[in-house]
Amino acid sequence: MVVYQHSDLNLTDDEVDRIFRALADATRRDIMRRALVGEESISDLANGYDMTFAAVQKHITVLEGAGLVTKHRSGRERLIRGNPEAIRKARTLLNTYERIWQGRIDQLDALLTDD
Amino acid sequence: MVVYQHSDLNLTDDEVDRIFRALADATRRDIMRRALVGEESISDLANGYDMTFAAVQKHITVLEGAGLVTKHRSGRERLIRGNPEAIRKARTLLNTYERIWQGRIDQLDALLTDD
């Protein structure tokens, strides 16, 4: 019997919840994207959206709580930097699901070829 | 200048929201996993969790709304089948973010090699 052991990502359910939850909002995905392109201050980020500074600040807090971005002080500013490692973890998890499905197909193949 | 055009997934913000939102819950991820391994009825799925049938039914509705699973009638049962295509879309989107970050590195490389 073929066993598909999912790669151990050392992620708790809670951590995975937070990552996907953080990505489930278009504004946060855009902030994430900008923070991956290059560091930006919270004010600069906030200027890009039609909502208050405080609202953007909260979105950044959500991203930070998921480990998707980090804050770095620079004078009176806080620069927001995207963390590709967290993204990679989420992607790896999705790969696992795809392999589970692929596994089902492989088993079907095995049955058909009847080896 | 190198432009990184993200692969067009033909996904609206709303669709992406729903996919990530649906994945942001451990129970739903487990239902998803089981539905990818093989079709199961709603009752069978519900028996695996410490919550009411109606609660599990709602989770399945969320997954279905995101296109992550589909329902197929079989007599009085509804079989839930995982849809790997939706998973693939989400993964591809995360790949895009990783490439954006990688792009930043490439640009830095270009600066350093000064060509």
Place this chain on the structure above:
DNA sequence: CTGATATACAACCATTAGGTTTCATATTAG
């Protein structure tokens, strides 16, 4: 020093989410 800018954070509000219980309907078993 003073005023302007950048951030943090609390209190509040409306909507959504995740759960429950209850009832209705469809299908199968006997």
Place this chain on the structure above:
DNA sequence: CTAATATGAAACCTAATGGTTGTATATCAG
């Protein structure tokens, strides 16, 4: 036919989310 099973869906409750305004604090510019 009748009882049991499988699903659907409404009404309800509580907590979390996503937004607001308002206030406080830190830092920079001149």
